[in-house]
Amino acid sequence: AAIHRPRDHRLWYQSDTVNVMAMTLRVDEELDRALTELAELEGTSKQEVIRRAVLEKHASSSHRARVQDAAERMLDRWGDVLDRLGKA
Numbered sequence: 069a070a071i072h073r074p075r076d077h078r079l080w081y082q083s084d085t086v087n088v089m090a091m092t093l094r095v096d097e098e099l100d101r102a103l104t105e106l107a108e109l110e111g112t113s114k115q116e117v118i119r120r121a122v123l124e125k126h127a128s129s130s131h132r133a134r135v136q137d138a139a140e141r142m143l144d145r146w147g148d149v150l151d152r153l154g155k156a
Contacts, residue, residue, distance in 0.1 A: 093118065 095103065103114040110117065143150075 103117055106117045107114045
């Protein structure tokens, strides 16, 4: 099989490279203990525990914002009807 190389042949060596950002996270003893316990329970690394937690929080926040937006749109459209039903 032929190797696909980008048009710019100077960058051919980067065609299958995954860009990863390195980061240092400082934690106190309590957080380190919690991370260690979670990593052992889940059979994964501390980094993966943190990664999952951040992604879950992001998804939760995103979902909450979508629900809030939908509720506001429904209140704008049906608020008067709901108000009248509540008084009936």
